[in-house]
Amino acid sequence: MNYRSEIEALAEGLDVNRYYDGWRIVVMLWRGIWSNSSIDWSRYRLDIWSMFTDRVISAARTSSDLDGFFARSVRLLGLRGIGANEDDRQELTRLLALDDRQRQLLMRQLREDTTVFVALLRRWRDVSKAAKALEKVEIEAPKEETEIKGGLFDGNDH
Secondary structure (H helix, E strand, O other), X not given: OOXXXXXXXXXXXXXXXXXXXXXXXXXXXXXXXXXXXXXXXXXXXXXXXXXXXXXXXXXXXXXXXXXXXXXXXXXXXXXXXXXXXXXXXHHHHHHHOOOHHHHHHHHHHHHHOHHHHHHHHHHHHHHHHHHHHHHHHXXXXXXXXXXXXXXXXXXXXX
């Protein structure tokens, strides 16, 4: 999946280069609570977005560096690890290989812009769910006959 094009489609005019890494981290953590967590997050459906946001912000504000942020996020979200699939694991490796300046900037963003990242995540999730639902409807819908023979719309103007 091309996550850069996904985030570009979410918010036209958004500075993708500025928000991409933080958004990807939030996406990985969100995916992790559903596929790799010891906590049954489905019990918290009414409050899940605020709980998730609060825990990510807490991890960012109480960690001095990116490694600490990931370790704290794993504990706060009850994750067994980060990376629900190969794309996520490769992205995590890339993020951990950032130079010190980039890592510091990313930590600052995680402290200050987590609500923006979560809003983008929610929008991405809603758009993805709507697209899947539409795809399902199109697959299940019976094909309508486009021609009505002998009727008003048969192309014969008699």
